[in-house]
Amino acid sequence: MKQRIITADNHYRELDQWVEKNGAKRILLVCDDSIQYHKELNAHLRQIENMGVELIRFCGFRPNPLYDSAAGGAKLFRDKGCGAIMAVGGGSAIDVAKCIKLFSNMDTAKNCLKQEIVPNSIPFLAMPTTAGTGSEATQYAVIYFNGAKQTVTHESCIPETILLDPGALKTLPAYQKKATMMDALCHGIESFWSVNSTEESREYSRAAIAGVMEHMDGYLANYDEGNAGMLTAANAAGKAINIAQTTAGHGMCYKITSLFGCAHGHAAILCDRVLFPWMIKNTDKCIDPRGESYLKETLSDIAKAMGCPNAIEGARKLQKIFDDLKLEIPAATELQLEELKGSINTVRFKNHPIKLDGEAIDMLYRRALRDFA
Numbered sequence: 001m002k003q004r005i006i007t008a009d010n011h012y013r014e015l016d017q018w019v020e021k022n023g024a025k026r027i028l029l030v031c032d033d034s035i036q037y038h039k040e041l042n043a044h045l046r047q048i049e050n051m052g053v054e055l056i057r058f059c060g061f062r063p064n065p066l067y068d069s070a071a072g073g074a075k076l077f078r079d080k081g082c083g084a085i086m087a088v089g090g091g092s093a094i095d096v097a098k099c100i101k102l103f104s105n106m107d108t109a110k111n112c113l114k115q116e117i118v119p120n121s122i123p124f125l126a127m128p129t130t131a132g133t134g135s136e137a138t139q140y141a142v143i144y145f146n147g148a149k150q151t152v153t154h155e156s157c158i159p160e161t162i163l164l165d166p167g168a169l170k171t172l173p174a175y176q177k178k179a180t181m182m183d184a185l186c187h188g189i190e191s192f193w194s195v196n197s198t199e200e201s202r203e204y205s206r207a208a209i210a211g212v213m214e215h216m217d218g219y220l221a222n223y224d225e226g227n228a229g230m231l232t233a234a235n236a237a238g239k240a241i242n243i244a245q246t247t248a249g250h251g252m253c254y255k256i257t258s259l260f261g262c263a264h265g266h267a268a269i270l271c272d273r274v275l276f277p278w279m280i281k282n283t284d285k286c287i288d289p290r291g292e293s294y295l296k297e298t299l300s301d302i303a304k305a306m307g308c309p310n311a312i313e314g315a316r317k318l319q320k321i322f323d324d325l326k327l328e329i330p331a332a333t334e335l336q337l338e339e340l341k342g343s344i345n346t347v348r349f350k351n352h353p354i355k356l357d358g359e360a361i362d363m364l365y366r367r368a369l370r371d372f373a
Contacts, residue, residue, distance in 0.1 A: 003137065003158070003159065003160060003161065003162055004160065004161045004162070005161075005162045005164060005235070006018065006161060006162070006163050006164070007163070007164055007165065008040075008041075008163065008164075008165035008166075008167060011044065012040075012041070012044045014163075015044070015048075015125075015163060016048070018123075018125055018161055019048055019051075019053055019084075022083065022084050022123040023083070024053065024082065024083030024084035024123065025052070025053060025054060025081075025083065026053070026054045026055075026056055026080055026081055026082045026083060027053060027054070027055055027056070027082060027083070027084045027085070027086050028056050028058055028073070028076065028077045028080070028082040028084070028085050028086070028097075028100065029045070029055045029056065029057045029058065029086050029087075029088065030058050030059075030073065030085065030086070030087040030088070030089070030093055030094075030096055030097040030100065031057060031058070031059050031087070031088040031089050031093060032059060032061075032088075032089035032090060032092060032093040032129075033059070034088075034089055034090065034129045034168075034171075035059075035088050035089065035129075037171040038088075038129070038165075038167065038168055038171075040167060041088070041127075041165065041167075041168070055086075056076065056077075056080045056082055058073045058076055058096075058100075060072060060073070061073075061092065061093075061096050062092075063090075063092050064092065064142075064144055065092050065095060065096050065143050065144070066143060066144050066145070067112075067113065067143050067144065067145040067150065069096055069143075070096050070099035070100055070103060070112075070143055071099075071103055071108045071112055072108075073096060073097075073099075073100040073103075074099070074100045074103035074104045074106070074108050074112070075108045077100055077104050078104060083122075083123070084122060084123040084124070084125070085097050085100060085101055085122060085123070085124045085125070086124075086125045086126075086127070087124075087125070087126040087127065087136075087159070088126075088127045088129060089127075089128075089129050090128065090129055090130045090133060090135075090180075091128075091130070091132075091133030091135040091142075093129075094126050094128065094133070094135040094136055094141075094159075095135055095141040095142055095143065096141075096143070097124070097126065097159075098135075098141040098152070098157035098158075098159075099112075099141050099143055099152055099157070101120065101122050101124055101156075101157050102117055102141075102152060102154055102156070102157050104120065104122060105118055105120050106118075113145060113150060113152070117154045117156070119154070119156035120156065123160065123161075124157075124159040124160055124161070125159055125160075125161040125162070125163060126159035126161075126162055126163070127162070127163040127164075127165060127168065128162075128164070128168070128231065128234070128235075129168040129169070129172075130169070130172065130176065130180040130234075131169060131177075131180055131181060131184060131219070131227070131230035131231045131233070131234040132179070132180025132181060132182070132183035132184045132234050132265050133180070133183060133234070133238070133264075134183075134184065134187055134234050134235060134237045134238020134239070134241060134242075135238065136159055136162050136235065136238060137158070137162070137235050137236075137238030137239045137242055138158065138238050138239075138241060138242040139153055139154060139155045139157060139158050139242055140152070140153050140242075141153075141157060158242075162235065164228065164231045164232065164235065165231075166224045166225075166227035166228040166231060167224070167227075169219075169222070169227040169230070169231070170222060170227070174220075175263070175266075176263065177219065177220065178220070178265075178266070178325045178327060179262075179263035179264070179265035179266040179327075180234070180263075180265050181212060181216065181219065181220075181230060181234075181265065182265040182266060182268060182269040182322075182325070182327075183234075183264055183265030183268055184208060184212055184230070184233055184234040184237045184265075185208075185209065185212045185237075185269070185321075186246075186249055186250070186265065186268040186269055186272045187208065187234075187237035187238065187240060187241045187246065188205045188206075188208030188209040188212065188233075188236070188237045188240060188305075189205070189209065189249075189272055189276070189302055189318075190241070190244075190246045190247040190248075190249050190250060190272065191204070191205045191208075191237070191240035191241045191243070191244040191245070191246065192205035192206070192209070192240070192244075192298060192301065192302050192305075193247065193279070193295070193298050193299065193302065193352075193353050194244040194245055194246070194247050194351045194352075194353070195287070195288045195289070195350075195351055195352070195353050196243065196244040196245055196351055197243070197244040197298075198243055198244065200243060201239075201240045201243035201244040202240075202301075204236045204237070204239040204240035204243070205236075205237070205240040205244070205302075205305075206301070206305045207233070207236040208233050208234070208236040208237035208240055209233075209302065209305035209306055210233075210305045210306075210307075211229055211230070211232055211233025211236060212230065212233045213305070213306055213307055214229060214233075215228075215229030215230050215233060216230075216321075244351070245348070245351050246348055246351065247348055247349075247351045247352040247353075248271070248275060248348060248349050248351075248352040248356055249268055249271040249272040249275050250268060250271075250345070250348050251344050251345035251346070251347075251348030251349050251352075252271045252340070252344060252345075252361070252364065252365065252368075253267035253268045253270065253271045254267070254343070254345060255339065255340050255343035256270060256271070256330070256340065256368075256369070259330075259332075259336055259339065259340070260330040260332075262327075262328070262330065266327050266328075269318075269321075269322055269327065270322075270327075270329065270330075270368045270369070271364070271368050272318065273315075273318050273319050273322050273368075274364050274367040274368045275364065276299075276302075276311075276314065276315040276318055277312075277315040277316075277319075278360075278364060278367075279295075279299060279353075279354055280299060280311050280312060280315060282354055283295050283296050283299075283354070285354045285355055286353055286354055287352075287353060287354065287355050288353040295353050295354075296311070298353075299311040299314070300314075302314055303315075303317075306318070329368075329369060329370050330369055330370070331369065331370040332365070332366075332369040332370065337362070337365055337366065337369075340365050341358065341361055341362055341365065344361060
């Protein structure tokens with residue numbers, strides 16, 4: 001599906017056109033707390049309501065959203081007779097909205113996770129308020145059921161329209177801006193070297209990495225052009241992982257987030273900055289069917305997208321970016337290192353082009369984290 005990307009130019013004129021085209025009298029607005037900080041958007045949403053369109057707000061969910069929230073949102077969508085869905089927020093808000101779309105024609109009195117997904121044509125617009133997750137471009141949605149992470153997957157949950165508004169990034173705290181930017185960069189890198197990569201996904205990966213490099217300074221300085229560029233880069237990274245998926249860096253990082261309380265993108269760059277140089281030295285262990293030469297060329301292509309002449313310089317630049325951002329390196333105890341090793345996501349490890357055994361994983365975690373034991 002080709003997504004239509006619209007902007008906030010001309011006082012959200014293209015958003016008005018989306019509302020008018022779909023003709024829905026009631027729209028379910030799935031939003032997180034960040035929406036309160038977007039004064040221009042809120043003012044325009046009031047104008048839309050004044051034109052006779054009722055916006056049913058649904059914000060009854062938390063970060064790492066629960067299944068019950070998504071099922072409750074689907075029930076609300078039906079009970080209120082909504083005809084379209086608009087999501088405004090970070091990855092959690094967009095993931096909840098995706099599940100609402102998929103669950104909307106299911107029996108929510110039963111477990112939707114066990115029911116067949118039947119595609120529907122509900123108009124769905126997403127406006128990301130962070131530049132990192134790329135959730136607006138993927139067929140994946142993460143929710144939690146009985147404490148266990150569930151990934152709901154279906155291409156029909158991808159929003160057909162994306163609203164990229166650089167003003168939405170203006171109020172983000174500095175740490176969140178850094179962490180989400182690193183998530184986008186890691187998506188670009190991991191999808192590039194993934195065994196599932198294709199010619200199309202590599203073009204998205206290349207655009208994502210180059211976009212992060214080009215717009216990093218302006219984005220961190222909170223300039224409109226930098227924010228706009230980073231949103232575009234994160235969207236390209238989302239398109240890349242939608243095809244190629246993430247790899248060992250993401251497989252290693254999830255437990256780091258829960259153990260040390262750092263943001264997801266922060267945890268991802270902690271891992272990828274040590275994976276990159278290790279991979280350069282271990283291409284002889286390549287398990288990608290395309291072979292070692294292909295992997296070496298891929299690592300070189302990643303570096304070139306970063307503006308570097310070769311893979312070694314690319315790995316050094318990745319470490320320098322991490323250092324310049326002054327992101328904390330958590331200190332792991334031996335007990336925590338054992339817990340980390342036992343938590344790896346084997347699905348993402350299957351996507352990695354070099355086989356990682358227990359010894360390699362242990363070594364990489366020790367390089368990624370300060371071990372004071």
